[in-house]
Structures are given as structure tokens and as C-alpha cells.
Amino acid sequence: MTFVVPYDGSPLADAALERAAAFGAALDEQVSVVSVVPERTRYAREKGWIDEDEPYDVDAVVEDLRTRALSIAADAAFAVERIREFPPGDRLAAHIERLVREQEPTVVFLGSDNVGRVVTPLTSVGVHVAGDEEYDVYVVRQSEQPRLEALLEQVDGDGSVGDGT
Template identity: 65%
Template sequence: MTFVVPFDGSKLADTSLVRAVEFATALEEDVTAVTVVPERKRYAREKGWIEEGEPYDVEEVIETLRTRVNSLAPTATFDCERIREFPPEAQIAERIERLVRDHDPSVVFLGSENVGRVVTPLTSVGVHVAGDRSYDVYVVRQPHPVAIDAIEPHADFYSGEAP
């Protein structure tokens, strides 16, 4: 089994990765973080990867995300797909879904405030990833430690001391 985390460096993605590691430690499973990085400056700004007017260095963003994954989950693997074209966001979500499936996950840990709502944007990665029935989805909606006795929370992450 592999636990897969779509990772974009957001707070909920950070929490999803930490949560996946907590469960993986208890269940002796592997964790893989997956990222799709398009060469779209606007998308990079929306994700908080660059500021307005800042130059967009795709390789630097990939390395920053890789470093973040490694700092939160040193035993996790990182898989990134760079998209050279400029697809609409729905196609980016589909690429993330395909990358998730490439790892044959048993559970996908998804940080999302949208999944499960009656009205969800069609471009939401969560809609695409959560809709696949070949794996379970653990939706992380809050950045708090889990309240399951068998799962040991990463205290430094939840106390705000994480890198």
C-alpha cells in the first residue's frame, strides 16, 4: 500500500502530508507526495509560489516544494510532473489525478476545504481525485492533530515549530 498526497505547499497540503505520515507510521506504509507544476505564472501566483511581479522559475518552485516535502516527511518520496504547456485548470486537476493513480494508492490524503460540498468548482483537484473509486480518500479540512489514540501526532508540526 502507498499513501499518496497531492501536494502544492499550502497549509492543508502540509497538514495532509503530516497526517499521511502519522497514519503510515502506525500502519507501516509508504508515503508519496505528488505535484504538478505548470509553466503558468498566474497559476504560480494563485498557489502562492511567487508574488506579483516576481519572476517565475519553475525549477526553483519544484525544488522549494521538494524541500518542503522532505522537511515535513523525510521518509516520503516526491514525484513531480512539470507541464510545459498552459492547460486550463481542469486539465491540471486531471494531470494530478493521473499522477496519483500512477502510484496505485490505497489511500489518498487530500487537503481540501471544498470536497464534499454540494457545489464544488469543476476545476477543483479534490473533485477529480476524490471521485476515483479505486482508492479511499482521507479529506483533511482542519490543520489540527488527529484524535485517534493509536496515531502519534507530530507535535513539532502542530505546535507551529515545523520547518
């Protein structure tokens, strides 16, 4: 099994990587991180990789993403693809999906606040990656881990999951 996390350094990508690392440790499975880095300053600013007046050093951003990812999941593999263009969401998703598939995932941990909604923005990268039926998708919508106490409240006295009554 391989758990794969598309990673852009956002809080939800961090949370998805944390979840993948926890599952990977518990199940003794490999975690792989994949990143696509367009070589366009506008994209880097939109992602918060650089400040408004800061020059764009693509190598530095790639190294920062790698360092941040490995600080969360030290044993993870890291794959990155640099692309020259700043493509629309669906074309960016195609690059990410190709990198994901190369890892032969069983589960993709996807940090996204809009995957699975009834109305999904056409620019959502996550909706394209999550649409592949070759692997399961674990969607992380909250940066904070669910509290164990909240989960345990849903478990009845006999260990079965219920409504707590």
C-alpha cells in the same frame, strides 16, 4: 499499501501530508508525494509560490516543494510533473490523478476545503481526484490536527464510541 498526497505547498496540503506521514509511520507504509507544476507565472502567483514582482524560476519552485514536503515527511517519495500550460481545474486534475495512479495508492490524503460539499466548484481539482473509486480518500479540511482530548470525549467508559452521555 501506499499513501499518496497531491501536494502544492498550501496549508491544507501540508496538513494532508502530516496526516499521511503519521498514518504511514503507525502502519509502516510508504508515503508518496505528487506535484504538478504548470510553467506559467500567473499560476505560480495564484498559488503563492512567487511574489507579484518576482520572476518565475520553475526549477526553484519544484525544489522548494520537494524540500517542504520532505521536511514534513522525510522518508516520502516525491514525484513531480512540469506542464507547459495553465489548464482549467479538470485538466489539471487529470495530470494529478495520473501521477496518483502511478503510485498505486490504497489511500489518497487530499487537502481540500471544498471536496464533499453538496455544491462543489467546477474548478476544484480535489473533487476530480476524490471521485476515483480505485482508492480510498482521506479528506483533510482543517490545517490543525484534531485534538486527542476532543476525540476521547466521544469514547464511553467501556471504550465504545458514543455521545459522551
